[in-house]
Amino acid sequence: MRGSSSRVSALLILISVSLGWQWNLSLLCAADETKLRVATDFPGGAAEVLDIDQSKHLIRFQVPETKTEALRSWWYIHINGIKPGSELQLELVFGKSKAQRASYTTDRQKWLFTEPAIENEKTGAFLYRQKIDATEAWFAWYQPYLLANAEEIINRVSKQPHIQKFVLCQSEANRPVPGIRISEPGVPDDQRFGVWIQARQHAWETGGSWTAHGLIEWLASDAPEAAALRRKASITIIPIMDVDSVEAGLGGKWQNPHDHNRDWSDNPHWKAVQAAQKELKQLDTANKLDIALDLHDPGWEGVFEFWCNPYPVMKGIRRRNTDRFLAAAKQEIVGPLKFDPEVYSPYTIDTPTAGNWLSQRTRPHVVGGTCEIGVCPPPGFHGNPPSFQLTAGKELGLSLLRYLELSNRQVP
Numbered sequence: 001m002r003g004s005s006s007r008v009s010a011l012l013i014l015i016s017v018s019l020g021w022q023w024n025l026s027l028l029c030a031a032d033e034t035k036l037r038v039a040t041d042f043p044g045g046a047a048e049v050l051d052i053d054q055s056k057h058l059i060r061f062q063v064p065e066t067k068t069e070a071l072r073s074w075w076y077i078h079i080n081g082i083k084p085g086s087e088l089q090l091e092l093v094f095g096k097s098k099a100q101r102a103s104y105t106t107d108r109q110k111w112l113f114t115e116p117a118i119e120n121e122k123t124g125a126f127l128y129r130q131k132i133d134a135t136e137a138w139f140a141w142y143q144p145y146l147l148a149n150a151e152e153i154i155n156r157v158s159k160q161p162h163i164q165k166f167v168l169c170q171s172e173a174n175r176p177v178p179g180i181r182i183s184e185p186g187v188p189d190d191q192r193f194g195v196w197i198q199a200r201q202h203a204w205e206t207g208g209s210w211t212a213h214g215l216i217e218w219l220a221s222d223a224p225e226a227a228a229l230r231r232k233a234s235i236t237i238i239p240i241m242d243v244d245s246v247e248a249g250l251g252g253k254w255q256n257p258h259d260h261n262r263d264w265s266d267n268p269h270w271k272a273v274q275a276a277q278k279e280l281k282q283l284d285t286a287n288k289l290d291i292a293l294d295l296h297d298p299g300w301e302g303v304f305e306f307w308c309n310p311y312p313v314m315k316g317i318r319r320r321n322t323d324r325f326l327a328a329a330k331q332e333i334v335g336p337l338k339f340d341p342e343v344y345s346p347y348t349i350d351t352p353t354a355g356n357w358l359s360q361r362t363r364p365h366v367v368g369g370t371c372e373i374g375v376c377p378p379p380g381f382h383g384n385p386p387s388f389q390l391t392a393g394k395e396l397g398l399s400l401l402r403y404l405e406l407s408n409r410q411v412p
């Protein structure tokens with residue numbers, strides 16, 4: 001009896017311990033569901049979480065240090081366990097270029113700006129406070145533009161017969177660097193102009209890619225001016241040059257051994273730069289290149305700027321054509337991001353930037369340079385990211401059309 005009774009007791013204890021353990025485990029799981037959790041293990045994800053204060057809904061984080069030693073500005077996080085209706089507090093402790101308003105979404109479709117950050121004057125930290133009516137949300141320095149974004153629009157528009165997709169090269173990590181060529185039957189081939197637009201040599205500068213995206217969308221549209229440009233020119237667009245840094249959530253700029261925009265020498269290190277130079281040389285030699293632009297964004301500031309280091313000493317047809325393009329851009333890029341008529345020449349003419357290469361290593365009639373397109377919403381603008389870069393892309397297309405209508409091809 002005794003033995004049997006103790007066996008029953010042991011069994012009861014075992015059952016109750018087991019049930020209790022399960023009950024505790026389910027409690028723990030339920031507790032986890034209501035706790036804020038941060039993830040960055042997805043394309044473009046980046047942040048080092050320092051601590052999370054669950055009672056204050058406060059996440060403290062910084063832009064991580066990486067082996068590439070690139071500029072520490074880009075961050076992109078996924079937050080789970082949000083109590084719908086609660087106000088999240090994100091404290092960005094360190095980041096080289098901090099957005100006055102971060103970008104966020106609860107569905108990864110529609111992105112919005114947060115309320116303006118509160119700066120801690122002592123530490124320089126930025127505090128973003130945002131009420132979220134969902135259990136999860138994504139926050140970033142700006143609305144991300146990833147390889148999937150480039151591939152989506154390229155695949156979508158290349159169903160049209162006059163738009164061809166191609167792969168510029170495979171990256172160092174064997175990712176495709178996708179591009180697109182747009183050209184519709186119209187003028188004879190020997191009268192057709194050539195346009196080259198590339199973006200995102202600096203991975204954190206998403207504004208350049210969004211502008212290229214806006215240009216592609218407009219060029220593929222039914223707009224009569226877009227059709228006119230398609231019939232007049234062959235346009236090549238590469239929305240992301242440094243796909244590896246973009247996908248890894250790295251800054252890109254200043255990375256080792258040097259960034260893509262310090263690689264435009266006679267012996268480029270990066271495969272995308274090698275391939276771009278090769279294509280550009282072929283187009284130029286075949287008399288199929290008239291304008292080539294490298295799109296960037298300058299961080300949380302800026303309008304639509306043109307940077308061209310040799311501009312102050314530029315002479316002859318190159319200077320004439322560059323001035324004609326600037327005049328066209330001033331007429332067409334009218335907002336929300338307005339064109340700044342001042343030409344910026346911050347680097348020496350032998351710095352191995354794409355802008356220097358495009359404006360000096362091509363034939364004299366070619367217009368080359370860098371466009372810096374701001375990501376800060378312009379004064380009086382109340383829309384969402386990235387709508388003003390998409391508009392800037394369309395306006396860049398209109399500028400190209402206006403410029404090419406002047407028949408600048410005559411080489412002396």
Ligand SMILES: [Zn+2]
Pocket residue numbers: 202205253261296297
């Ligand atoms: Zn840049």
